[in-house]
Amino acid sequence: MENLSIKDFYKEIFGENNSQIDTLLKNNSSNELGHFNVFDTKKFFFSGNKKSEMTYNRKLYYKISLIKGNNLVEYAGKSVRIEKQGILFATPKIPYKYIPQSKEQSGFFCVFTKEFLSKSKTGLLIDELPIYQPNSNFVYQLNDEQYNELKLIFKKMDTELSSDYAFKYDLLRNYVLELIHTGQKLKPVERLTSTNNASQRISSLFIELLERQFPIENESQAIQLKAPIDYAKTLGIHINHLNKVLKETTGKSTSEIINGRIVEEAKILLKQTQWSVTEIAYALGFEEVAHFSNFFKKHTSLPPLKFRN
Template sequence: MLKVKDELPVYDICTFRDSDHAHNEIVAECFADYLKKHPNLHRAHGHTFYHLVLFTKGSGFHTIDFERFKVEVGQIYFMVPGQVHGWQFEGEMDGFVVNFSEELFHSFLRDERYLGRFNFWRGITGENILTLTATELKEAGEMLSALVTETSAVKPFSKDKVRLLLLSLFILVARSENYPTEANESVKPNLQLLYKFRDLVNEKFKSLKLPKDYAEQLHVSANHLNAVCTELLGKSAGEVIRERILLEAKRKLVNLDESISTIAYSLGFSDNSYFTKFFKKYTGMTPEEFKKSVNDY
């Protein structure tokens, strides 16, 4: 099903499933075939499911949550539900694409937040893109090729095999030579605090706007939280919160056919004019101007 709200379409996984598709919770295909079936996907759109693409051929650009990235052979990217992206490809493209629902792993993994252990599934743009080495690309290609075959029919233990292939791919990427190295022992506690802070921001940014509110829930001082963010991200805790609010505002503005005042209220702003001033201060555009600009995105 395709839901169109304002300018930007939002797809659920049924959109990409053939009527005779063997599995309800996952679609895995060669990327060239996928693009032929869905030629309009180059325009900005959102998903209600998890999505990954591995490029094995082609060039151009793709945009995730309003940030632009150059396509490279061996590059793999990951998107969580709610993110927005589009493509501008050059020449013939190929690789693999996998779409899967949130429910795929629910009955399989005891920890429902297991995917969050992989940084690339945290929905943070820039941390969800990686270029594999030649050896890793070959191994990933073999896993994804097996996944395409496995999802083409239902066999005994087929669903478990699909899950295991996906988890093997995630572990391969997490162990990649190009993946950010593990922090040394002195940095690890701060890194764990940062992860918890960003997870908490993602959960409560609509109601909590100040670093001190998060610091209190994390049982640290606001100064310590700010120092950790500055050390590991090069930005303050306040900036992390503000960027998450702005990202959600942009997603809502291009996804929802709602008034600016309704969006402002949903983001925790009691005053529409304050939301407009806040948005323009940090983006250079009013919400209305940004909404109109989405056609050029």
């Protein structure tokens, strides 16, 4: 799975070598403000050879999509269908697949980084909001009145972004927060009955969540999902269901798969870096170096230093 940064996102919708990309990044980003942009969906995803289907790629940004048209959204064992219109709140923590079911699509979407919203004067922490929790229903149905009200907010954002108002980014943050708080009051779209490939989808997303934590590139980096329960919570399913699915699809338990990948990464770090065993232990989620040493010896029959040498 790819890690899609804002720049990678623009490459997807504009093309690999489009000259607009650097201009967009320069105009709409800074170390102090983060990044924000807003688009007309129809203009950018349903013209020419632009790709309309969004895959399970890891997206390193937040996205709010106002959707008008028949669409299917898949996440782990859940599928939700937007028959007419809705709004979707995407976060880097929730991998999902977005599949238009018809050519008649319209709406708006905005993309922004965590840094952009963290500059809000309210001191808001975006990942603590209910709508961005792993078990949240992040797709919401809209009636005509709600759709038109939210469409107006997106149009205001579009107008404001191109203005020369000195405090426009403060105003844009307020618009984004209005979208989020409106979403948190909406009724979720009803989930469809699990499809036959739900188990395979859960298995694929589990592997994606596991692999997104590697490779470990520096000593200060540490994996965030350590135990089976961490993955189950992120996927929004019960740990017993995750274990059952993985046993059916891979023949291994959740713990066996996680431990196997950690051992593989530990071997790479021991052989290809000069990091101390303590640094490697921390990066792989172990609070005590002794725990890592025992873990590694259990799975390889050798202590870490002996394996290195």
